[in-house]
Amino acid sequence: MNVCDTPCTHHVPFGKSEQDGQFLFAVQPGIPLLEALEQAALAMQCATAIHEELAMGDFPDDRRLRWAAVRLGEWSSALVDAAVQGLTAERFDSLG
Secondary structure: OOOOOOOEOOOEEEEEOOOOOOEEEEEOOOOEHHHHHHHHHHHHHHHHHHHHHHHHOOOOOHHHHHHHHHHHHHHHHHHHHHHHHHHHHHHHHHHO
């Protein structure tokens, strides 16, 4: 059952370790969906800006920028997944 007044995120781990496959990070439960989606949108904008720079620029070490964009994508995807799970749970709870 959700303890928020409005639909909130659920726990969603992300960022698997290459060493043992365990997750390094997680979206925490209980974050209002609007806040989570705003943060996801910000992360996606940052990833897009990095991709545009990579496409247009000539960077001697663009590997770090590519990995930064990958991590921002993982972060934003986890936030959206957590928000969707929270919304789905809220709807399911209202039916039962």
